[in-house]
Amino acid sequence: MKTYKIIFLIIAIFTLNFATAQSYIPAYANIVNQTSQTNITNNLTEYEALGVKRRGTPELQNTLNWLKNKYLSYGYTNLQMVEDTYSYSGFTCKNLTLNKVGTVYPNIYVIICGHYDSISGTGTNDNGSGVVSILEMARLLKNVPTEYSIKFVNFSGEEDGLKGSQAYVSNIVNATTPKLNIKLVFNLDEVGGVAGMVNNTITCERDTASPTTNNAASNTFTNQMITCVGLYTSLNTFLSYAYASDYMSFQSNNEIITGMFETNETTHKHTPTDFLVNMDPVYNYNVAKAATGSALHFAVASTALSNDEFNSGYQVSFFPNPTSEFLNINLGTLNDNYYEISLIDINGKVAVEKSIINPDQIEKINVGLLEKGMYLVVLKTKNKKITKKIVIN
Numbered sequence: 001m002k003t004y005k006i007i008f009l010i011i012a013i014f015t016l017n018f019a020t021a022q023s024y025i026p027a028y029a030n031i032v033n034q035t036s037q038t039n040i041t042n043n044l045t046e047y048e049a050l051g052v053k054r055r056g057t058p059e060l061q062n063t064l065n066w067l068k069n070k071y072l073s074y075g076y077t078n079l080q081m082v083e084d085t086y087s088y089s090g091f092t093c094k095n096l097t098l099n100k101v102g103t104v105y106p107n108i109y110v111i112i113c114g115h116y117d118s119i120s121g122t123g124t125n126d127n128g129s130g131v132v133s134i135l136e137m138a139r140l141l142k143n144v145p146t147e148y149s150i151k152f153v154n155f156s157g158e159e160d161g162l163k164g165s166q167a168y169v170s171n172i173v174n175a176t177t178p179k180l181n182i183k184l185v186f187n188l189d190e191v192g193g194v195a196g197m198v199n200n201t202i203t204c205e206r207d208t209a210s211p212t213t214n215n216a217a218s219n220t221f222t223n224q225m226i227t228c229v230g231l232y233t234s235l236n237t238f239l240s241y242a243y244a245s246d247y248m249s250f251q252s253n254n255e256i257i258t259g260m261f262e263t264n265e266t267t268h269k270h271t272p273t274d275f276l277v278n279m280d281p282v283y284n285y286n287v288a289k290a291a292t293g294s295a296l297h298f299a300v301a302s303t304a305l306s307n308d309e310f311n312s313g314y315q316v317s318f319f320p321n322p323t324s325e326f327l328n329i330n331l332g333t334l335n336d337n338y339y340e341i342s343l344i345d346i347n348g349k350v351a352v353e354k355s356i357i358n359p360d361q362i363e364k365i366n367v368g369l370l371e372k373g374m375y376l377v378v379l380k381t382k383n384k385k386i387t388k389k390i391v392i393n
């Protein structure tokens with residue numbers, strides 16, 4: 001719920017690289033490039049079809065259920081999701097948090113958030129665009145180890161005056177003992193662009209409000225985000241100030257915040273015509289990439305190129321599973337001209353090892369002579385490694 005007034009004390013900075021010693025990390029680019037335009041567009045379509053998501057409506061509850069099912073489909077579990085309920089003006093609403101535990105600082109959190117409620121319309125841009133960006137980030141980061149824990153938080157009640165995020169700060173952040181240790185709050189609100197315009201710039205928002213003790217750190221993180229946008233996407237950046245969205249509830253609590261907001265601003269927000277047709281889904285896709293690159297940086301994701309887990313987008317498959325005679329290897333979207341395939345049994349012994357040069361899309365290997373049981377299939381290319389469990393019976 002916000003309207004930008006372009007004030008000329010805003011400093012415009014177009015993809016300026018600050019002295020924060022950030023460099024291009026191929027592993028991050030690899031993940032960012034797995035962002036899916038199809039997912040963005042399909043999820044926007046589904047979000048729109050869920051209707052007007054106001055407080056107390058079945059549409060809002062249905063949207064929450066839809067979000068949970070999305071996270072489950074990405075491989076998260078119900079145990080990683082928390083619904084927190086709060087009330088205002090006689091309405092009961094819920095925020096939904098998806099937790100991902102950090103490998104080095106499990107008790108320090110990067111909060112990646114956006115509201116899923118709407119007012120006077122389906123809110124496909126405000127804030128379906130942020131919702132689908134967060135969904136893509138959660139999908140892409142599912143198997144990527146991060147040093148810091150991440151909380152993906154979907155707020156309700158934003159359109160009624162930041163009710164969900166205020167409740168979250170009171171009931172979760174400040175009610176935890178010790179108080180929740182937040183590295184950064186990264187908010188996405190209205191990042192869908194405007195149909196028919198050239199949407200090539202993302203506004204990056206830093207804290208300029210009171211209290212001011214958190215402002216310098218917000219400025220630092222926002223400039224790091226600007227660098228990430230330049231490193232991993234073709235978008236330009238515009239540095240501005242944060243206001244009128246869920247990060248302000250955290251700002252007031254003296255947390256460090258940053259945010260993304262569209263630079264070409266829709267005229268359809270908070271109206272019955274806030275529809276996908278009035279947005280630019282390609283821009284939304286580019287923003288999701290920018291946000292993913294930034295999240296990898298903020299949460300300090302693993303930079304190992306060969307990490308087993310960086311495989312979610314390649315659609316490599318091994319079938320049939322279970323199998324008895326042959327195992328087919330479908331190369332998915334990998335276009336390497338060489339790979340090694342190995343099968344490792346549960347004792348760690350390599351049972352099969354084979355190099356395949358100029359592979360066909362589907363290659364077949366004989367497994368009929370192997371002992372029955374569970375095996376790990378490992379497909380290795382020059383810089384990628386994909387693993388999967390199979391059963392030979």
Ligand SMILES: [Zn+2]
Nearest residue numbers: 001126127189
């Ligand atoms: Zn909004």
